[in-house]
Amino acid sequence: MNKYIICNSVPTYKEAPVSKDILKNSTSQILENIHSKKAEKNYIVLDYKEKELQSKLESEAKNYPDMVLETILVDGSFGFAYRNSSAILKVIEGEKPIPSSMEENESVYTVEMLLDTDEKNVYIDGSIKKKGKHVFKKKIAPREIIEACSVKGAFKGIYLGYPMSILLGEADLDKELNLTTDYICIFDEFDCILDKLKNIAEAYTKESCGRCVFGFEGVTQINMILSDISQKKGKSSDIALLLDLCSEMKNQVLCEIDGTLASTVISAISNFREEIEEHITKKTCKAAVCSKFITYHILADKCTGCTECADACDDDAILGKKKFIHVIDQDECIQCGECVKACDEQAIVKAGAIKPRCPQKPIPCKR
Template structure:
């Protein structure tokens, strides 16, 4: 073999698994790399991440970028060794490995566990040692989640959502990032944020990777703005199918997997944004409505005075009422109400009078 490349770059900046493992196992990594039967040996690290003497027979490359999905691609890493940007030429499966082998720090130190950063609504956030093959139920137990659970997202390069029906199905961990979601999270909102991240990671070299993510983001954004159509869901699935066939690297496959698994596990919740104009979690701002609670309203008119939309009906000592057709959702009324009588509501709306009525205390 002519060349070996050890990749110590994190895919996620908040999950610097490889740099941490390298720091904790520097001598072991150096020894393993120098034993490899290769004419040229490279170690790619984040800029400022190499603090030790450079050993003879090993080239250390410090990159300006701290993280990025493209660093998980073998052809992109080879470009880095040539002094170029990490732009993928093909997928890892298509990469010709006869003259070049790419390994991770975990592979070199023969780590029996998989180091993964766990985020979300959990007690034990941060990097954990997990079994490489593990069930979602065991992951929840490891992070201290009991009972309150809605979804789990396995980040790039897996790009997979699972729900509570899949708790005992083992998964093979190849990602450094897992996020736990609960009922306060909106799956459409989270899917859009995930697509936004993939959009920032796309290198722009292939149409189906770069433009595909753009189209997915556009369709998801329309859904969060009450402009979505049911046909958009089928359109996204068709787009994901083509992205998996024609994207140049794993980023295109991963976002396609992400969208497909989200629709497979949480289609009804996403559809409700389109058919019922409702966000159960109360996260999507366009689906929230403002209401004045009759039991708390004192008829002070403070909210009426600050409403620039003239959407609040009422007068002194009368329970005020918000005209939902006129309300723009600016939230000024909430800030003005000292009685905390004004709330935002998602799918569950409070019972309020349809017109102003005298306050009980008047």
């Protein structure tokens, strides 16, 4: 007989509430499976916002008079932490969920693990037509996931979230993997891998507990380097620095949480190194996403000289008067995009490495 069973229902990602969905829809089955393990004490950890679900669990648990069950409400803001066995054990002891080990505990389950099926529920987002919850076999090749979601443009990459934490490209789509994450994001040709990687890294700043130097400082340094690259301040040594830092993080961190960010960065550089390096060596963002690398231009064949864009520009970066083709002063433009919103003629476009041909100064409109 197990001394205890802990069921974690706190979503790892707010946008992917897999555990909460299953617990709400299969409450009786989950309780039955917990009861069948015949532990001396059973715990279900819930987000403090789920008081209605707590009441439902406690009510249905009365059907098992010989089962000792306690529901514990916690702050669900730190979704990654509750996937760590050492952290969730701290919660049971009435302490903060601070991870201290990478060791798995066979008495700690996610809600989905208690169902014990060969299927995995996962929420998928990104540049796809079929967003939302999908169900796949746990053993699956990424290409099957891509085909089920219908990518909007040409496929570029797929991010398999925590705890898998890996960024894959076209070359890896047919390699079977064990699907354990609740969240996946798919990118197409119009997405910038550097921008996506930066967003992923920023999320870890809320998850890092600060207990170990290589975890907290590593996450901080990764964010600083990625931010510099995206702000056109990248150095030629930054890629090698990231790889060295991430390699040390994986070996030195006390728990796997911060180490998974290191794995994500390493996989991103391995699969998309050229695209990331171009932000440093060529000062370009091919996808025209990173604002510091893009410029806005007014197309001569579409501009009517209405001055709407000039009125919308707070930085006086648009030159021209009524009935004249307007021109954007690139030295003054801060890439805010307000001019694009103001133009009803769709005459203003943003450009990455390839720039459209435009007048150097305002000239009379031909329209």
